[in-house]
Amino acid sequence: MTTNTFVAGDAFLYHFDPRAKLLSLVLFCSWFFLPISLVGLYGVVFSIILLGSFNTGVHHTWRTFRSILPMLLFMVLFIPFNVRSGESLVTFGTFTFITREGALQAARLGGRFIGITYVCTLLFATTPMTEVMLSLRWYRLPYKASLVVTLAFTYIPFIADSFSQISESHKLREAGEETQKKNIFKRLSELLPTLTSALVVALRSIPNLAMSLEQRGFGRTEKRSMYHTLNAYTHPFTHFMLSIMIPVVLWVLCRT
């Protein structure tokens, strides 16, 4: 999931009730596993990408796609080889490389992966983390549990930021020392020190976070008050209805 960070905006998803968005997220993630046609699946995925581009901008949508691209390529390239039965599409002598079923399965998994990624990304890109937390609490999740969820997502951008700074540092340190082109294995092996450094930074931040939470009064016996509320969202009923109706209508239209 590429829950990079909140992307400020003013399009309609930003005014959609976060509780209804959270429900939509759950329904859409389930929707992708329903028996639906491949055309319908990709139609919905394409619509979600369009929706994302309209709300958070083309740049953010492209960045999300780019970040899942290696995983997507891996799926598309290797899944067809694992499905041996069915109509042959690519053969080498008597050996079948790709079957129709394998290709279809890869396409379906790829579509689901892109769809779920974009649905989750859209929620976090258009909803401030405080409102995600308030919504989780509205669904009766205890405060501590919702804090854990939001802190986990807060730390993704922090670790991503540390990773990118460490990569830049390595780039500056190695510049000019090696002129020949690196193959993919060399590149992957060189990722190791960067990942290790990012992991060290992340591990070091754990006691700091615990320390800061306690210094900010986490653990006190008073009942916590809330600075933010979800009262500013108007027409929650309409939003909830839309959140339920859209996946249902799409299922009716796309089912096999």
Place this chain on the structure above:
Amino acid sequence: MEKSRSGSMNFPDVSVVSTDCLKVNDLSFTYRSWGAKKNEPILSHLFCTLEEKSKTLLLAPFNTGKSTFARIISGVCPKYLPGSMEGDIQVCGKDLAYTEPWELLLTCGYVSQNPQEQFVATCVEDEVAFPLESLGLPQKEIAHRVDEALMQWGLEALRTSSNQELSGGERKRVLLAVQQAINPTLWVLDESFDDLDIHWRSQLADLIRKEDNTVLVLASRYLTQFDDLFDRYALLEEGRLHFGEKQEILSSFSRLCDDDLPNPLINQSISLKKEHMLSCASLTTERSRVSTLETNIFTLSVPSFSLKSGELRTLVGPNGSGKSTFSRLLCGLDTPKSGVFSLDERVVGTKELNRNVGYLFQNPDLQIFLPTVREELSWSLKRRKDLKNAQIQEMVNSCAALFSLDLDETPTTMSYPQRKALQAAVYYLLDRPFYILDELDNALTYSTALKIIALLRRNGAGILLITHDRTFGSLVSDQGYAITDGVLGGV
């Protein structure tokens, strides 16, 4: 009396009423050792009493236990920084051995030297609101305090901005806004003037002067803003605290930091292999914050800039003015919207800038990543085809001697100035013609920072130093650049 948090002694009467805000009696602390070698006590038989409403400046060179002391009195050490502690500490009558950090929220507020480590929320206003929510204050009261604190620290336009998108100085201002919103009885400010520009330093000094709270400022160098601000002065030396008259403490501190040594940059002899010149003209760049709509797109314009081999130049500007943005362009990490860089009057791209300009980040931990100093220093050298193993070893050994580094030490457990020295040593071995030093002086003594600059410059490198400290800037160079209203110009 020996005592530990996990000890099984009888509970004392914690409701003792005292007119002293802080009372530390015979405090000793030793960090837990993770290796075979035992650690020396960092604080040893330390006594300290702070009267209510007193303003105290505690001076200490780096790595002498200043931050440890601050964390102990704010209740998080040894809970989160394991070690053995002895002695009694009372903060506003509360015995710390039996008090949890959250119980000190209204009693003792701590602003850490590294602002990144204290953030718990995702955006600026939530950061300020979080402790007020912990106190269970009504929503209206929280909103009032948040607005007031953000206005005081010039953060209104950044209220919905993500913490990751703030500059170092802006982060520090957020933490000070949090402190002001809580308004605890005792303020413990660890290097809180660092990262702030002149305007905000003066504002912090005014706040300390005006408020009735007890304030303890911990610093590793004396700043001009400290003049007439404190009524007590203390020096932390060899794990003990010495109180005294201002002049007496300052001269002892100066001696301890080697400030009386001659400036190594004056009349420094430089071995220049080849003279280079890095320049740019009519350069512009833009930057925007994705997490908020309340700030405009930031534009930096550079009509002209040049740096020659062996030159020392400073770059000054308010917090968030674009100093780091310019540094990233200069070393080729980002590309400008318009304009180009030239090296020796030849247009160069980002890859060549990467090769020629070394950028020492503010945070050394983002630039050192291997298990030992030896591996760290040899990492880049091993990638060079023109060097044999024996040559690499020789270069690493002489570099370690030059920067006073122990080759077998683990960087992550080294002190901050040692990590800074290691970061500089890594770049020294890269032998770049130019270096950008981003707030090198933060939390280092002048003497240490000047020594590092002199070492980097000795092979003829041109150096651009980013700093907020005018005194330090004047020790380095009387020529430089300043960013004012998005335009970089000479000063």
